[in-house]
Amino acid sequence: MRTIRVPNAPFHIITTLLLLCVTMQAGEPAPIDWTKARQHWSFVPPKPQALPKVKKTTWPRERVDHFILASMEAADLTPTREADARTLIRRATFDLTGLPPTPEEVQAFANDTRAEAYARLVDGLLSRRAFGERMAAMWLNLARYAEDQAHQVGNNSSFAYPNAWRYRDWVIAAFNADLPYDAFVQKQLAVDLIEPQNKADLAALGFLGLGHKLYARGQLDVQAEEWSEQVDTVSQTFLGLTVACARCHDHKFDPITARDYYAMAGVFASMQLVNLRPDGKDEDGKTLADKMDPGTLHIVRDVNPHDLPVYDRGDVKTPGPNVPRGWLQVLSKDEPVKFQQGSGRAELARQITDPRNALTARVMVNRVWDLLFGKPLVRTPSNFGTTGDKPTHPELLDDLALRFMQSGWSVKRLMRELVMSSTYRQGSSGSAANAQLDEANDHLWRMNRRQLGIESWRDAIMATAGTLSREGGSSLNLDAPVHHKRTIYSQVSRRELNKTLMLFDYPDANVHAARRSTSTTPTQKLYVMNSPFILEQSKQLARRIQQTGGDDAARIRHAYALLFARQPEAEELAIAREFLQQPATESGPNAWEQLAQALLATNEMLYVD
Structure with a gap:
């Protein structure tokens, strides 16, 4: 040997x-x-697929839904009901732009009862410059x-x-x-x-x-x-x-x-x-x-x-x-x-x-699916060989790959179809009965709750704090105090990867990275508690919230709208109001700055439902 x-x-x-x-x-x-x-299987050219028959004929919106629903029904599973409007706009905006929606955008979408409201939202997101920045974050790895x-x-x-x-x-x-x-x-x-x-x-x-x-x-x-x-x-x-x-x-x-x-x-x-x-x-x-x-x-x-x-x-x-x-x-x-x-x-x-x-078409379709659903159809996205995994939904993968080529290899068209689907629009909670049959959600009976990558998370912090610059161009040191551009415009080193990038699972730039790993570690929370970046953004977020008109309750509601695209529950509002009544200290962050940092440190800030 x-x-x-x-x-x-x-x-x-x-x-x-x-x-x-x-x-x-x-x-x-x-x-x-x-x-x-x-x-x-991976060397056999994809063939046209007939839509599988399903029982719940009113559920599918796109071709992909027929394949997913047929798989569910064969396993005695039922789809999860559609996510609410606020969850859906937050999910789609992060997935297509890598940024959070503004409170104004959330409110406008929640109030829009027209049938084509979601389609207009998706089309608008696909047309933003931020879309290319989001996709480039995947491609550069x-x-x-x-x-x-x-x-x-x-x-x-x-x-x-x-x-x-x-x-x-x-x-x-x-x-x-x-x-x-x-x-x-x-x-x-x-x-x-x-x-x-x-x-x-x-x-x-x-x-x-x-x-x-x-x-x-x-x-x-x-x-x-x-x-x-x-x-x-x-x-x-x-x-x-x-x-x-x-x-x-x-x-x-x-x-x-x-x-x-x-x-x-x-x-x-x-x-x-x-x-x-x-x-x-x-x-x-x-x-x-x-x-x-x-x-x-x-x-x-x-x-x-x-x-x-x-x-x-x-x-x-x-x-x-x-x-x-x-x-x-x-x-x-x-x-x-x-x-x-x-x-x-x-x-x-x-x-x-x-x-x-x-x-080629299968590989790219699989990567896009992974980007939007948090789990690829082929779990080894850069190994379609005999030691790689077989697709969980082979007919769906073939259907998507073939139509991807036939539609002019349009990535935006592919992503639009997936985001418009009933499969994508499902809530992330689901039912206990389904979980007993398919705890890993292999049949996609609910949406996967996903952790944001370092780019989207850092960008969201600056966006909510009001410090994000939309300037592109040359790279800056990620830890430079003047670096308020999107994270994708940061320097990437093979010699010594930036410690913050490394801490939040950015891959080794020396080799092709098939996909990001995700981790939850104590050192990540310590970063949120102690890093100069987070402390400064907390100050800026607190300043932005305090500039909102009204009383403390109104300002707290605005903070939740900025960060989480929702209103606080009664208990959350009460806790925050009580916290703000603590006596001021002579040094260190004030109560609003501490509250802002605590909200930035929540799991809800780091995850998308």
Whole structure:
């Protein structure tokens, strides 16, 4: 058995990838039965689905509801009644914009009894700039977005990415413009080759251009590490496959050979990462980050297109026969499709987005479902291989994926349908009888209560305190007192992730993150009690509340409307009024500031029903 050594940076990145794979004894692997391999559910193209029959025919609003309700009824479950208007607008506003609704928006929606009120709300949310910021927060984790490298000797920042934010801004704009997802993918991999005259979208190449740069990049073994990381990020993000696990040998579990790996790696070996200045020239050699032109883009370009050999056990000292750059055999009709145009990036992009490829649409639909429902249909969203989970609702996933492609790969249209559904509009409490049959809510008989990510939670705090700035652009240190922009505009480091981001489950920026983990820890509550950010926002929130007209009761009601989109219950109002009667202290926060901080620290502030 081959031993995996866990070294220090910079090679810990690749170690992480290797640990995902299973090493094998030396020897010839068994030949793959490609006909049988292509029968795995994720490799079979999605087929049109007839709507399943349901008993409660008045419940479905969208196609998805028929599939979900049929699953419920087969398990003797009943849907949960629709959430009230205040819960629904808070949920939809957070899900589509990452921000809370204002009290005025909540009241207007609650008072609007017209049949199309909810549809107008959803359409309005999808049209806001905040939508793209919300979607980018998901996408940047998949793209392992960062602005530096895990390794750095002293003050040498020559491998840093001071203008990484230009890629981030491109992603935000692309989602807001509802750029078709197939074009969204193609531009990030090869806009320079597919549309050579398109300079406006060059920043899209940051998907590849913001990758890892290791020291001693002239050495073949170091280059091989970079290729592996690029193969891994591309294959997991777009295809839901762990192709990099075939670097040292044929994949232990999936029909992906070492030849497949080197056919794809050859594409990335035929490009280079460059810092492109606005005048079209490259930044010189190791230009320090603080001296880089502010208009410079971190992108890629083709250089010396060539094929790679299959390196025995991944060792560049033992090359085997060359493998033509090309597509995965299991996703080809017969023999692997070969790439012959430059590096092959454009051909790779087209193969990934080819409607005949069964994976790409399914993978993206599954990610969007996870974003809105808190639990993906395929519980392993970046592993659609044989070791990944099967979909809980396979017919629904196929129906959504096929219609996603047929509707022009529109992300906004997909999200609108899901948010408009009866499934999405359910309350989060449900019934005890249902819970006994399906405690995990696998059949979606209620809405999942979800914890906000660090971006939405921090943004909501500033929004309610009245300090949020809607300015975009370059990144700021998350902990800087002047940083009142949305959290997505914060610096992200591979070398040392910001401690606040880490505390609230922001993923390691060194690797592709399939989805966020969620945790509830004492240190999170200590942060809310003691951090300068929370203390300052509490002061600003208290000031905003006190500026409200009326007595203390009116101000408390306004605070609850701001933070929770509801009115306080009688007991909550009484407790708050009593608390405000405590004697003033000579130092420290006053009663209103303490109350504001206590409200910000509640679970209700951190969760969406």
